[in-house]
Amino acid sequence: MTTTVPASSVEARSSAQLIGAEAPVLAHNYHPLPVVVARAEGSWVEDVEGRRYLDLLAGYSALNFGHRHPALIDAAHRQLDRVTLTSRAFHSDRLAGFAERLAELTGLDMVLPMNTGAEAVESAVKVARKWAYEVKGVPADRATIVVADGNFHGRTTTIVSFSTDATARDGFGPFTPGFRVVPYNDLAALEAAVDETTAAVLIEPIQGEAGVVIPDDGYLTGVRELTRRAGCLFIADEIQSGLGRTGRTLAVDHESVVPDVVLLGKALGGGIVPVSAVVARREVLGVLRPGEHGSTFGGNPLSAAVGSAVVDLLATGEYQRRAAELGAVLDRELAEIGRAGAVTAYRARGLWAGVDIDPALGTGRQISERLLAEGVLVKDTHGSTIRLAPPLTITEDELGTALAALRKVLA
Numbered sequence: 499m500t501t502t503v504p505a506s507s508v509e510a511r512s513s514a515q516l517i518g519a520e521a522p523v524l525a526h527n528y529h530p531l532p533v534v535v536a537r538a539e540g541s542w543v544e545d546v547e548g549r550r551y552l553d554l555l556a557g558y559s560a561l562n563f564g565h566r567h568p569a570l571i572d573a574a575h576r577q578l579d580r581v582t583l584t585s586r587a588f589h590s591d592r593l594a595g596f597a598e599r600l601a602e603l604t605g606l607d608m609v610l611p612m613n614t615g616a617e618a619v620e621s622a623v624k625v626a627r628k629w630a631y632e633v634k635g636v637p638a639d640r641a642t643i644v645v646a647d648g649n650f651h652g653r654t655t656t657i658v659s660f661s662t663d664a665t666a667r668d669g670f671g672p673f674t675p676g677f678r679v680v681p682y683n684d685l686a687a688l689e690a691a692v693d694e695t696t697a698a699v700l701i702e703p704i705q706g707e708a709g710v711v712i713p714d715d716g717y718l719t720g721v722r723e724l725t726r727r728a729g730c731l732f733i734a735d736e737i738q739s740g741l742g743r744t745g746r747t748l749a750v751d752h753e754s755v756v757p758d759v760v761l762l763g764k765a766l767g768g769g770i771v772p773v774s775a776v777v778a779r780r781e782v783l784g785v786l787r788p789g790e791h792g793s794t795f796g797g798n799p800l801s802a803a804v805g806s807a808v809v810d811l812l813a814t815g816e817y818q819r820r821a822a823e824l825g826a827v828l829d830r831e832l833a834e835i836g837r838a839g840a841v842t843a844y845r846a847r848g849l850w851a852g853v854d855i856d857p858a859l860g861t862g863r864q865i866s867e868r869l870l871a872e873g874v875l876v877k878d879t880h881g882s883t884i885r886l887a888p889p890l891t892i893t894e895d896e897l898g899t900a901l902a903a904l905r906k907v908l909a
Contacts, residue, residue, distance in 0.1 A: 512546065512547065513533070513547060516546065531875065531877075533545055533875065538566060539565055540564045540565060541553055541889050541891060541893075543565065550873065551874060551875050552875065552888075552892075552896060552903075554874055554875055554876045554886050554887065554888045555875055555877045556889045557769060558764060558887065559706075559737075559738045559741075559764045559887055560764040560765060560767065561769040562741055562764075562817070562889060562890050563765070563769065563808070563811060563891055564890075564892075565889070567811075569811060570769070570770055570807050570808065574771070574803065577799060577803035577804070580799070581799050582799060583800070584799060585795075585798075586796065590798070590799040590802065592802035593611070593802050595802070595806055596609075596797070596801075596802035596805050599813070600762075600766075600775060600777060600805065603747060603812060603813065604747070604760050604762075604777045607778065607783075608777070608778055609775050609776070609777050610775060610783055610796075611774075611775050611805075612774045612776065612796045613774055613795050614763060614772050615652055615774050616652030616653060616654050618761045618763050618775060619654075619657055619737075619761060620652075620657070622698075622700070622761055624791060625759070625778070625783060626641070626700075626733065626782075627641045629781075629782050629785050630695075630698075634729060634730070636694070636695050641695060641697040642676050642677065643660075643677050643678070643698050643699070644679075644680060644691045644699045645677055645678070645679055645680075645701065646681070646682040646702070646705070647680065647681050649661065649700075649702060649705065649708075650666075650702070650708065655673075655674065656674040660679060678691045682708075682711065683711075683717050685717065685721070685724065688721065688724060692725075692728045692730060697730060698733045698759070699725050699730060699731070699733065700733040700735065701734065703718055703736065703739050703752075704739045704749050704850070706738040706885070707738075708879070708880070709845070709879050710846070710851055710852030710885060718750055718752075718753045718755045721755075722756075731759055731782065733760075733761065734755075734757040734760050736748050736749060736760055736761060737774070740760070740765070741762065741766060741808070742812055742821050742890050743765070743821060743849065744825075744849075745819075745821040745825050745848035745849075746818055747812060747818055758778060758779050759776060759779075759782055760776075761774070761775075766808055768804045768808045771801050773804065817890045817891075820890050820891070821848040821890050822848060824894060825847065825850075827894060827897060828846055828886070828901070829851075832846060835904065835908065839856070840859055840908035841855060842854045849890055850887050852879070853883065853885075855883070855884065855908065856882070857882045859908060860882065861878065861881065861882055862878025862880070862883050863878045865878065865884055865907060866884060869884075869903055869904065869907055872903040873903065874899075874903045874904070886900075
């Protein structure tokens with residue numbers, strides 16, 4: 499039988515044509531920059547016309563190891579030739595090794611593999627509640643979880659129930675109860691919100707979507723001590739901040755803090771497949787029994803193979819060192835740009851920065867569009883803030899090129 503491929507699926511279309519073709523067939527839940535990526539390698543992407551751009555967003559940390567890292571591509575290719583999916587109805591030969599490596603990397607005991615970051619957060623909410631009822635002894639259906647103002651943990655109905663971002667929240671009620679919101683970086687407010695019903699405190703060690711907001715030194719240590727005294731869990735959402743981004747394996751490592759639960763995603767899939775995980779103490783994940791939680795694709799052999807290769811890259815410490823060393827360059831250059839007056843403030847840790855541009859020079863979106871014209875991809879967040887999160891594989895020369903472009907558009 500001869501199959502005819504529709505001409506529209508194979509004909510070459512320009513960037514403008516492809517962008518125009520999306521509007522009638524795709525939900526308008528994103529407002530992307532007007533670039534159509536067709537190829538990528540390392541820190542660079544190329545559009546359909548062959549124009550090249552330095553990627554300083556790295557998929558919100560999903561591409562910590564750059565585009566198409568050879569070790570990760572090789573792991574995926576080798577697994578594609580064997581088996582990709584079994585579901586958790588059966589065992590696979592890749593899953594145990596992945597869980598062992600990830601538990602060792604984080605210093606915790608057990609792994610619950612999922613797919614997306616939001617799934618990891620949802621899973622942690624369920625596990626924390628079950629732990630509160632079965633281990634802590636909270637009365638049924640009364641467990642509470644304390645979260646921080648300005649958080650971003652995903653976009654599911656439960657997660658937006660405790661968001662303070664009107665864009666994420668408005669129009670999606672009624673909302674899931676059981677959450678208390680306190681100011682970020684405020685230990686006194688956190689302590690006042692914790693009581694005998696508290697199952698967990700869920701925070702980002704660094705708030706990414708809020709503009710790379712870094713808490714005061716000692717805050718994470720304080721959260722750890724407070725939750726230990728109160729007999730509740732400390733859940734650290736490291737989906738954006740973890741896996742080398744800040745110059746350490748995890749952002750909590752800057753204060754030598756070990757949470758009860760760590761949430762990972764994005765970079766765990768190596769920019770190839772969606773992989774996330776809840777990693778926790780045995781006492782916590784041990785509350786789950788067969789049938790109480792699951793995911794058809796969670797921990798599939800392809801994801802486990804790629805995730806194992808990601809952990810192997812991090813086990814060498816090379817990428818953490820690169821993020822710390824190049825992060826010092828990024829911090830120094832941003833400080834110099836700031837002295838010129840165009841930047842009102844910036845926050846940086848490792849290869850991750852939130853840069854507040856003088857609003858007189860434009861919105862974050864406008865600055866991002868100007869950088870696009872200079873061949874550099876970044877993403878705005880609230881107001882006139884842009885985020886910089888280059889791949890950890892970026893070279894110092896490439897980083898210098900990107901920062902020179904930032905200087906130019908702010909001049």
